Amino acid sequence: MVDNQLDNLDRRILHMLQLDARGASDTDIAEKTDVTGTTINNRINELEEQGVIVGYNPEINYEEAGYPMNVLFICSTDLSRRSEMAERALDVRGVVNVREMLSGEQNLHIEVVAEATSDIKQSTKQLDELGLRVISSNILAEEHIQPWNHFHQEMTGERDRLSESESTE
Known part of the structure; x- marks a missing residue:
């Protein structure tokens, strides 16, 4: 675009x-x-x-859907293989989101949802088998999302500019 x-x-x-x-x-x-x-x-x-x-x-509330475990894995892979590994990680049990970081060692963030700790262990094992190095894993308590508000701000700002120009005519 x-x-x-x-x-x-x-x-x-x-x-x-x-x-x-x-x-x-x-x-x-x-x-x-x-x-x-x-x-x-x-x-x-x-x-x-x-x-x-x-x-x-x-937008799914996984806990209400019966998957109370929501874990964020911070992983590392060679930068040259990052996109390939991100695609492969999508096939791991419970993976719902994979984010590729532009650079650095912690270059894949993988979100997994599961029913129980045993499912998380299985996902961890599968990530390891892919060749990803899990640097850390954190249980997510809450996630707060909002629409990117700059679309609205630009719209409001343009409307304000139009109103000002109309009032000066």
Whole structure:
């Protein structure tokens, strides 16, 4: 998306989808942005085609789903094999998220969910068998996530600038 910069409407659409992708219909977004539902639909399709929107994933409370163990493994691998190892780690039992760090020894962060400690032990063994060195593992107590609010801030800032210019005319 380097060639095509996001405009104010794109930012507003992204912000609203971050707040509630499942419940935000084209019509709802259109009403809040003063454009047609067709325009919103076309913009969303363009954002998907350009790779800005890459998916719509549910946020799952694993504990409520019967998987009370949530562990973050900090691992190390050769930087030249980091992406390959990240892909392979996705096949390990219970892995729900793998983050590649740009550099450093602690260059793979792997999140695992499980029913019991025995499942975590199995996941640890599988990570080791892949050739990953587990530097540390931490039980996650809570995770707090929010939509990236700069879409909204830029939108608000642009709206404020427009209001100021209209009032001076």
